[in-house]
Amino acid sequence: MLDRYLLRYFLAVVDQGNFSRAAGHCNVSQPTLSVGIAKLERALGQPLFIRSNQRVELTDAGSRFLIHARRIEREYNLAQQSMGLTGAMPALRIGVLGSIPADPVAAAIAQTRPGDSYRFELLFGSERELTGHLAKGRIDLALTLVDRGADRFAERFIYAEGYGLAMAAGHRLAGALAIDAAELANEVMIVRRHCEALSDTSRFFTERGVRPHFSLRSTNDERVLAMVAAGLGITVMPDSHTHPGVTRPRLTGFQMQRRIGWIATQTAEPLLAQPVPLMSALEERLTALRG
Incomplete structure (x- = not known):
């Protein structure tokens, strides 16, 4: 024993x-x-x-x-x-992909108050960091990229979203619904270094002869959006990100999407079928951003 x-x-x-x-x-x-x-x-x-x-x-x-x-x-x-x-409250440890907007996560927590029902822990990280934490049992669930060809964990898809430009509302191109890469040849850009689409984005612009100057390289999306609103540069980011003073036109021809969902350890797998209120609130708020 x-x-x-x-x-x-x-x-x-x-x-x-x-x-x-x-x-x-x-x-x-x-x-x-x-x-x-x-x-x-x-x-x-x-x-x-x-x-x-x-x-x-x-x-x-x-x-x-x-x-x-x-x-x-x-x-x-x-x-x-x-x-x-x-x-003796049970524990629930959730990881969230760092490129998912923080506001809906915070709103879902405020709505459901998970700490009143169980010991709750929240961790933000990259896709690689989250899968590593799951493998070592340091978190129970992760809200992250799914359908990536791996079968180490159980998954449940929630939503898919594309990527678009983010630029200051006062930018000369801000009124356009879609912008061609060639129109950005002389623009200053901001690099989101943690973006899962970074290599695809770089290749997209390079193939079209666009090699911009970069004014900022950051792994913090809230900071990036604040700097975009201030006019420091433009960037490419998932469609769910919004910020006052920032417009989100499409980037013509850039069709990449990401698929977001839950992945779970073996012990937490039942939560994929019977989610706790926090999980449901997160899903509702994130899918609402796309509507």
Whole structure:
């Protein structure tokens, strides 16, 4: 029989990234935690971590055990909650693609107040970062790109959207519904370095002989939009992004779309069929932006 505190030690090392931070998280000394992990490895008959001076990584056995450890911890918390025990709220950790607008995410949280019903954690990141966190069990769900050909996680598609230009309302071309790339040959542009369509966008302009000067390179879309509104430059971004003083004409001939949806770990897969209110509110607000 495995003691629960050993599972907590194991999950803390996975979540915190090393033994020292994990010990602090569990309020024990590092030697105590290390002894506990060694005891767990003896009980399972296999090493769970590859230890080095730089970092701690899961072994193959550790990765397999992680799936069960997450499920056990989640079910334990749910059992405590069902018995009315205080301090036993289940946890839900959601990752959101960094290029999804922040306003509808914040509005959905304000509407549903997830922290009143369970311990809620929110994390923004790139597609690669989010799938990495899912693989390591650091988040349960991610609102991110789907239908990318991978089959590591369960997915549920929500909506698709295209990309368009973003320019200041006072720009000379701001009144146009669609703008040809050739009309932008002498324009100053802003680069969204985290954009999943960045390479396609660069190729699109290069093939049409447009090689602009870049006034800003940023991974923060709110900052990019503020600078676009200020007239610092124009950019290409998903259609769902809006901002006061910014217009969103189409870029003629640029047909790329992205497909957004949920991806889930094995333990959180039931939420794809029966979403919690926060998930439903997020979907409603994001799809409304496209309407």
